[in-house]
Amino acid sequence: MTNTILEINDLKVSLTEKPDISIIKGLNLSIKKGEIHAIMGPNGSGKSTLANTIAGNPMYTIDSGIIKLNDEDITIISPDERAKRGIFLSFQYPIAIPGVTMVNMLRSSLKAIRGTEPSAREFIDELKATLATLKMDEAFARRYVNDGFSGGEKKRAEILQLGMIKPKLAILDETDSGLDVDALRAVADGINTLKTPEMSILMITHYERILNYVTPDYVHILVDGKIAKSGGFELAKEIEANGYDPILNA
Numbered sequence: 001m002t003n004t005i006l007e008i009n010d011l012k013v014s015l016t017e018k019p020d021i022s023i024i025k026g027l028n029l030s031i032k033k034g035e036i037h038a039i040m041g042p043n044g045s046g047k048s049t050l051a052n053t054i055a056g057n058p059m060y061t062i063d064s065g066i067i068k069l070n071d072e073d074i075t076i077i078s079p080d081e082r083a084k085r086g087i088f089l090s091f092q093y094p095i096a097i098p099g100v101t102m103v104n105m106l107r108s109s110l111k112a113i114r115g116t117e118p119s120a121r122e123f124i125d126e127l128k129a130t131l132a133t134l135k136m137d138e139a140f141a142r143r144y145v146n147d148g149f150s151g152g153e154k155k156r157a158e159i160l161q162l163g164m165i166k167p168k169l170a171i172l173d174e175t176d177s178g179l180d181v182d183a184l185r186a187v188a189d190g191i192n193t194l195k196t197p198e199m200s201i202l203m204i205t206h207y208e209r210i211l212n213y214v215t216p217d218y219v220h221i222l223v224d225g226k227i228a229k230s231g232g233f234e235l236a237k238e239i240e241a242n243g244y245d246p247i248l249n250a
């Protein structure tokens, strides 16, 4: 029994539709239970590709390497099986689903992930408790998923899903992008409130801003599909001060 949640070895990934376009070019990463890891990197370095590959998005093909969750090779299992095993991906660009309320979507998600339908009573209690923890209005949960949501509301909707699903590994892809400072703080507070020792987080971000609120244990810099540098929080501060150029030109 190890306490490693995610273990990635020499991962190489290309686009399924264009197999000659290789994006991840030999990546290693190990995340233990409860740890927060940040992946930072310039645009186009492969951050979203990595996030989607871990979650099992068929747009991307693993050419070699292994992804293990809790010691189990998940490289070939389907995205829904990965979700059942505890992987959650919040999207950089969440889509709207007019006609489907947040409540309905959350209920369906929980049913799919847990394999049993929570009773209406249990579900409502859980939802109310989570909304209260996150200081969100109940009316918010009755709205259609992302329909007419502001940038900040879309990200808060992702955090509400996180709070209901309680994954073992939460992959947050640019949850901070496009947020003003108040919305950023609200989202960061939400993540900190939901974080338990049972939840590991892979926080993907271009800017170090959010890392001032959700402090990572480790920071990795992704450049052209490979981790160019790893360190602690000070590495994020280095990027804030000097940008990516010193690492790109190293």
Ligand SMILES: Nc1ncnc2c1ncn2[C@@H]1O[C@H](COP(=O)(O)OP(=O)(O)O)[C@@H](O)[C@H]1O
Pocket: 015, 023, 041, 042, 043, 044, 045, 046, 047, 048, 049, 050, 059
């Ligand atoms: N579906 C796709 N079609 C074409 N190119 C893609 C696709 N997905 C990713 N890429 C390319 O792969 C590289 C990495 O993209 P991405 O993982 O989105 O980077 P990041 O999230 O770090 O900005 C980019 O050059 C991007 O243009």
Ligand SMILES: [Mg+2]
Pocket: 047, 048, 049, 092, 174
């Ligand atoms: Mg991206």
